[in-house]
Amino acid sequence: MNPPLPDPSRSNPAPYGTAGVVAYRVGAVRDAFGLQLGPSLILVDVGSRTILDILEIDTPPKDYPTIDYSNSVVWPAMVNAHTHLDLCACDPQPYPGSFTAWLSQVLASRGAVKAAQVTQAVAYGLDLSVNAGVGYMGDIAHTPEACMARWRFEKATGTRIVKVGLFEITGRGSRERWACQEMDRFIDENTPHIPVIGLQPHAPYSTGLGVYKHAVALANTHGLHLSTHLAETEEEIEFTRDGSGPLADLLRSVRGDDADIRATGLDPIQVLAGPLAQAHWLLAHCNYVTDENIAFLAKCGASVAYCPMAHAYFHHKPHRYRDMLDAGVNVCLGTDSIVCAPPDSQQPLSILDEMRLLYRRDGTPPDTLLQMATLHGLRALGLSEDFARIAPGCPAQLASAQFNADLDTDPFEQVLRSDVPVSPI
Ligand SMILES: [Zn+2]
Structure with a gap:
C-alpha cells in the first residue's frame, strides 16, 4: 500500500527548510x-x-x-540479485557450445587472474552497475577480498551501493572438511563488523551436502545470507540423479576418485531438500524445475534469481519464472557474470536490459518487471522494502x-x- 501523497496544491512546500x-x-x-x-x-x-x-x-x-x-x-534503483563482479576481470566470451566447456573456460580464465586484478575487477563491476541504475546487488565472490571490495570502492568514489557479498565455496569428498573450515574462518574474520555478507556453496555438483548443512548452521547462528546455483542445467540433473554425464566427467578428470560422485536418483532440488527447508535461500537460475520443485520452493520461502540474458546465452529451454511467480516463489532478476553479456552491450550488467528482454520476448507486464527488478530482489537479499x-x-x-x-x-x-x-x- 502506498503512503498518502503530499497535497500538491500546497503553496509553500518548505517545512524542512531549504538548506541542503x-x-x-x-x-x-x-x-x-x-x-x-x-x-x-x-x-x-x-x-x-x-x-x-x-x-x-x-x-x-x-x-x-x-x-x-x-x-x-x-x-x-534496481537490484541485481545474482552477479559475479570478480569475473569482470574477464571479457565477454562467445558460448562454446556446452555448459561444461564454458565452465572449464571460465575456471581457466579465473585461474589466470591475479589478486590485485580481482579488486580492480570488482570496482569496475560496481562502477558499471551504479551507472546502469543498480543500487543493490548480491555479488558472488570467490575470495574474501573480492567479497569485501565494496568498502574500498565506496571510499574511493563516494558512490553508495549496497552490496551483499556472498563468499563462494566449493568442496566435495575429502575437501568438504576444508570448505567448512574456510567458511568458519571467513565468518570469524568478518562478522559481526560487516552486516551484509553471506555464504554461497557453489552448486550441488561441485559441493557436498555436508558443506550445505554447515552453511545453514552458520547462517542461522550469525544471521547471514545464503545462496547457491541450483538446477542450472540438464547436465546437473544427470549428475545428481545418475552420477554420470559431462559434469561427472569434468569432476573426475580434476579430482579422480576423490570427487565422491554417486547416483542418488534425485534431482538437484531434491538432493538439497534438507538445507533448503531450514533457511531462506536465494537460488540462482532454477532453469530446469518440475511442478513439484516449484511447489517445494514456494513452501520453503526460497527466492529465485533468474538471469534472462545469461539463460538465453546458454540456449536453455524456456524458463518457468511465470509459473514460479504464480506459485508464490519470489522471483527476482540477476545478470550473472559479464562473461555471458552480449559483447556489444552499451551498459553491461544492466538490470533494465534484463527487463527489456522479458518485456519484448514474453510480453511480461511492466509492473511485474518493476517488482521483480526492485522489490523481489530486496526481499531475496533481506534488504528493506522501502528501497x-x-x-x-x-x-x-x-x-x-x-x-x-x-x-x-x-x-x-x-x-x-x-x-x-x-x-x-
Ligand atoms: Zn552465477
Whole structure:
C-alpha cells in the first residue's frame, strides 16, 4: 500500500527548510508499489539522501536548487540479485557450445587472474552497475577480498551501493572438511563488523551436502545470507540423479576418485531438500524445475534469481519464472557474470536490459518487471522494502531514463520498448 501523497496544491512546500534540499523535476514517477505520477518534483535531503516529499507540480519553487529530469521517468534503483563482479576481470566470451566447456573456460580464465586484478575487477563491476541504475546487488565472490571490495570502492568514489557479498565455496569428498573450515574462518574474520555478507556453496555438483548443512548452521547462528546455483542445467540433473554425464566427467578428470560422485536418483532440488527447508535461500537460475520443485520452493520461502540474458546465452529451454511467480516463489532478476553479456552491450550488467528482454520476448507486464527488478530482489537479499518505494522517508536511490512526453504510451513502457540508456539519480 502506498503512503498518502503530499497535497500538491500546497503553496509553500518548505517545512524542512531549504538548506541542503534539492528538487528533482521529473517527467514521470513509477515504483514497485503501484505509484504512477506524471510531472512531479522530488525533494531530496542531500545529506541523508532521503526523499522528503513528492509534489505533483510542474513548476519548481524558487526556494530550491532544481535539477532537471523533466524528460525522464524515474523509478527506484534496481537490484541485481545474482552477479559475479570478480569475473569482470574477464571479457565477454562467445558460448562454446556446452555448459561444461564454458565452465572449464571460465575456471581457466579465473585461474589466470591475479589478486590485485580481482579488486580492480570488482570496482569496475560496481562502477558499471551504479551507472546502469543498480543500487543493490548480491555479488558472488570467490575470495574474501573480492567479497569485501565494496568498502574500498565506496571510499574511493563516494558512490553508495549496497552490496551483499556472498563468499563462494566449493568442496566435495575429502575437501568438504576444508570448505567448512574456510567458511568458519571467513565468518570469524568478518562478522559481526560487516552486516551484509553471506555464504554461497557453489552448486550441488561441485559441493557436498555436508558443506550445505554447515552453511545453514552458520547462517542461522550469525544471521547471514545464503545462496547457491541450483538446477542450472540438464547436465546437473544427470549428475545428481545418475552420477554420470559431462559434469561427472569434468569432476573426475580434476579430482579422480576423490570427487565422491554417486547416483542418488534425485534431482538437484531434491538432493538439497534438507538445507533448503531450514533457511531462506536465494537460488540462482532454477532453469530446469518440475511442478513439484516449484511447489517445494514456494513452501520453503526460497527466492529465485533468474538471469534472462545469461539463460538465453546458454540456449536453455524456456524458463518457468511465470509459473514460479504464480506459485508464490519470489522471483527476482540477476545478470550473472559479464562473461555471458552480449559483447556489444552499451551498459553491461544492466538490470533494465534484463527487463527489456522479458518485456519484448514474453510480453511480461511492466509492473511485474518493476517488482521483480526492485522489490523481489530486496526481499531475496533481506534488504528493506522501502528501497523499492518512492515516498517521503525512503532513500533517494533512483534510476531514470528518457521518454517522449508527446506520445500517449506509458513512459515506463516506452523505456522498455526503446534502447535509451538508464542513469542513476
Ligand atoms: Zn552465477
